[in-house]
Amino acid sequence: MSFRHVLLAEWTKLRTVRGWVAGLVAVSLAVIGLGLLFATGSTSSCSKGKVEVPCPTPPLGPDGTAVEDRFYFVSMPLDGNGSITARVNSMTGQIRLPDATPGVRNVVSGTVPWAKAGLMVKESTEQGAAYAAVMVTAAHGVRMQHDFTHDVAGGAQGVASGRPRWLRLSRTQDTITGEESPDGKRWTKVGTARLEGLPAKVRIGLFAASPGDVRVETNPLGGTAAAGRFSEVTALVDEVSVSGTTSGTWAQNDIGVDYDVDGTPHHPGRLVRSGGTFAITGVGDIAPNTTEGTVERTLTGLLIALVVAIVVAVLFVTAEYRRGLMRTTLLASPRRGRVLVAKAVVAGGVTFVAGLVGAAVTVPLAVRILRGNGIFTLPVDPLTQVRVVAGAAGVLAVSAVLALALGALFRRSAPAVIVAIVVVVVPYVLATASILPDEVARWLLRVTPAAGFAIQQSVPAYEHVISHYVPAMGYFPLPPWGGFAVLCAYAALALGLAVRRLNGRDA
Amino acid sequence: MEATIEVAGLRKHFGRTTALDGMTFTVLPGQVTGFVGPNGAGKSTTMRVVLGLDAPDEGHALVGGRPYRSLRRPLAHVGALLDAGALQPARTARDHLLWLAHSQGLGAGRVDEVLALVGLEEVARRRAGGFSLGMRQRLGIAAALLGDPPVLMLDEPFNGLDPEGIVWIRGLLRSLAAEGRAVLVSSHLMSELEDTAGHLVVVGRGRVVADVAVSELIAAASADRVTLRTADRSAAMSVLAGAGATVAASERDTLVVSGMAAGSVVRLLGAHQVPFSEVSAHRATLEEAYLELTRDAVEFKGAAR
Incomplete structure (x- = not known):
């Protein structure tokens, strides 16, 4: 009696009960049906004044990530290698706060933490073009950033009155190096960036940007909501020098600026030069887009599918206890641990396949339907998409194993199904429904098996972008594989206890 | 492997109830051994211990000289019918035997053979949930015969059988024993074993009361x-x-x-x-x-x- 035979026997058992097969088909159909229903039922439209226009889609960065690329750029062309050096003397700005009197703009002076100004090399002035920049931020010191998603911290000190910061950005082929200095003499390297395939002719210059002011407000129902409001930063920069083959004339670009119906730019940036001093004002951010919808939101059917998968997995073992069939099973395979492991492999395996079929059909199809309805979905690289799709199937499969183990522990269907739903489905629903305080929601998704849903998160929380990173918005407290490991650990623990109980007792 | 069942000094308690109290006997090949005693005498518990389902407090039970749980393809050593009702009602008779066959590395061919042997070919593809008790007994016997084992243990196989079925099973048990198998059949009704059992193990209160050939027993009583x-x-x-x-x-x-x-x-x-x-x-x-x-x-x- 090899393990292969036990597996084959369990598989034969599963496929010969029509209700269970129907349940597994329902797992696939729930994912597909609800996903497509969500996609076809969603539309979006944007208006410009009184005119309906297709909603603008965000620009894409060099690696295909959807990005926000809005800043004020004062630059000149650079052909080949070269560098730029400058001194940032101050950063001031203004922030619009929630209206104290409704309808009356409430603007105060100040800077948002990630307001940034400094030096940049960019492939072109197109939105989304490759870049590398060294900068001073309002509250996060000196940073070296490139291509939207990459951020390296330099010195922790920003600028203050009487304490300027010198910056230098050098280009050698496709390698860009950022340095900082307190006095223009002693230089410290902040970081380097390799911009693959950077052409000889690039733009080099000064920039300023100020992301919207994100404020999180507590929802009266519990949970939180975030709102972003206008902010701008003005940096005073002098001692600007550029080396290399350049034209020597500065051009100004308000990259990514929106225009109102009357053609005037909305919240424009600007440059005021007085002698060698550049006062650059910028609005917006140079960062990955975190506001559009993610691919995993198309898997709305996962919860229903999960409940069905739990029921099938529980019945796969409790039906045998109910009928006394477990004895027959143990007569055929007296090594009891093997039987339970074989059951887990079969239940997990078929649930995985059912979930995989559902998710693999749903994600690409629903994203296409959404696009047709004018709704943008944040693109992800193929490996991440595979993780999201296979991860959804994995959550179903491992939850099924957990449910099966609970079935073997309780030997009765109702308590096993209830406990499985209470530990997997309920914490996820509570944590993502925006009804619990954020910290409680995060705690639930750290310590309960529902942590496994993290495997579906396609867009990471970026440290250098302030956004509303809460479970309700699809951001999990644990990394994807870390969260999944928590779920797997629970399933393994339950299965281990079930094997122990099966071995330790008369059948 | 030799076709025997050896039960030696089995003791088992369920809470304060003594189920087995030094149960000892040996079942030899070539004859049907009746395992009789009133309900609660320990017949089923003994069988479950022999089959490795229950663990005894003391003593041991061997099948063909080995503990059941050490057998690699157990159904090729021992065929057992414990509870004919132990079926998934939604599964067909054939599918029930099929998973059992697969667990032993056997194929569908053997399933069809035993279905024919117990006369269930006609209903093989019907759900077992709709079977009468008699049909379930036949299906349970088919499962016991699946691995063509030298040792058979049947717990109350006559239950629910019609007179025709009882005649059939008596004939089947005799022929299985005549092939040299050890056949242990439990019953709480001695009359069922008339003309079938060649040997009797009579139990009461968890121990063996008599271990005799049927001919001797009848002569003594007459x-x-x-x-x-x-x-x-x-x-x-x-x-x-x-x-x-x-x-x-x-x-x-x-x-x-x-x-x-x-x-x-x-x-x-x-x-x-x-x-x-x-x-x-x-x-x-x-x-x-x-x-x-x-x-x-x-x-x-x-x-x-």
């Missing part, structure tokens, strides 16, 4: 007893008592004679011209023999307290 019907009871009594027999009057014209063979009774009465209408030698049924045995066991138990 003794020499002759029933005589006569119009002249007093004459018959004096003649037979004078010849040394023990005579007891039972009904109005009936005498029970002990200590004398039927032939001698007839000869004596003829010689003395005593009229009689009927002489019958009594042969105890298995049931009677069994009742006598278990009554003794109960009395013995009572005295031992």
Whole structure:
């Protein structure tokens, strides 16, 4: 009696009960049906004044990530290698706060933490073009950033009155190096960036940007909501020098600026030069887009599918206890641990396949339907998409194993199904429904098996972008594989206890 | 592997109840061994211990010289029918046997063979949930025969069978034993084992009360007893008592004679011209023999307290 035979026997058992097969088909159909229903039922439209226009889609960065690329750029062309050096003397700005009197703009002076100004090399002035920049931020010191998603911290000190910061950005082929200095003499390297395939002719210059002011407000129902409001930063920069083959004339670009119906730019940036001093004002951010919808939101059917998968997995073992069939099973395979492991492999395996079929059909199809309805979905690289799709199937499969183990522990269907739903489905629903305080929601998704849903998160929380990173918005407290490991650990623990109980007792 | 079941010194408690109290016996190949005793005597528990389902507190049980749980393809060593109702109702009879076959590395061909053997081909693709108890018993026997095992253990296989089914299973059990298998059949009704069992293990209160060949048991219980019907009871009594027999009057014209063979009774009465209408030698049924045995066991138990 090899393990292969036990597996084959369990598989034969599963496929010969029509209700269970129907349940597994329902797992696939729930994912597909609800996903497509969500996609076809969603539309979006944007208006410009009184005119309906297709909603603008965000620009894409060099690696295909959807990005926000809005800043004020004062630059000149650079052909080949070269560098730029400058001194940032101050950063001031203004922030619009929630209206104290409704309808009356409430603007105060100040800077948002990630307001940034400094030096940049960019492939072109197109939105989304490759870049590398060294900068001073309002509250996060000196940073070296490139291509939207990459951020390296330099010195922790920003600028203050009487304490300027010198910056230098050098280009050698496709390698860009950022340095900082307190006095223009002693230089410290902040970081380097390799911009693959950077052409000889690039733009080099000064920039300023100020992301919207994100404020999180507590929802009266519990949970939180975030709102972003206008902010701008003005940096005073002098001692600007550029080396290399350049034209020597500065051009100004308000990259990514929106225009109102009357053609005037909305919240424009600007440059005021007085002698060698550049006062650059910028609005917006140079960062990955975190506001559009993610691919995993198309898997709305996962919860229903999960409940069905739990029921099938529980019945796969409790039906045998109910009928006394477990004895027959143990007569055929007296090594009891093997039987339970074989059951887990079969239940997990078929649930995985059912979930995989559902998710693999749903994600690409629903994203296409959404696009047709004018709704943008944040693109992800193929490996991440595979993780999201296979991860959804994995959550179903491992939850099924957990449910099966609970079935073997309780030997009765109702308590096993209830406990499985209470530990997997309920914490996820509570944590993502925006009804619990954020910290409680995060705690639930750290310590309960529902942590496994993290495997579906396609867009990471970026440290250098302030956004509303809460479970309700699809951001999990644990990394994807870390969260999944928590779920797997629970399933393994339950299965281990079930094997122990099966071995330790008369059948 | 040798076709035997060895049970040695099994003791088992369920809470404060003693289920097995030193159960010891051996089942030999080539005959049907009846495993009889009243309900609660420990038959099913013994079988579950032999099959590795229950763990004994003391003692051991071997099948073909090995503990059941060490068998690699157990159904090729022992076929067991414990509970005919242990079926997934939604699964067909054939599929039920198919997963069992797969667990032993056997194919669908063997499944069809045993279905034919128990006469279930017609209903093989029907859901087992709709089966009568008799059909379930047949399906359970098919499962026990799946691995063509040298040892068979059937717990109450006659339950729910119609008379035709009982005849069929008796014939099947005899032929399986005749092939050299060890066949252990439990029953709480001795009459079911009549003409089937060659050997008996009689149990009561968790231990073996008698471990005897059926022929010996019946001979012992029958003794020499002759029933005589006569119009002249007093004459018959004096003649037979004078010849040394023990005579007891039972009904109005009936005498029970002990200590004398039927032939001698007839000869004596003829010689003395005593009229009689009927002489019958009594042969105890298995049931009677069994009742006598278990009554003794109960009395013995009572005295031992």
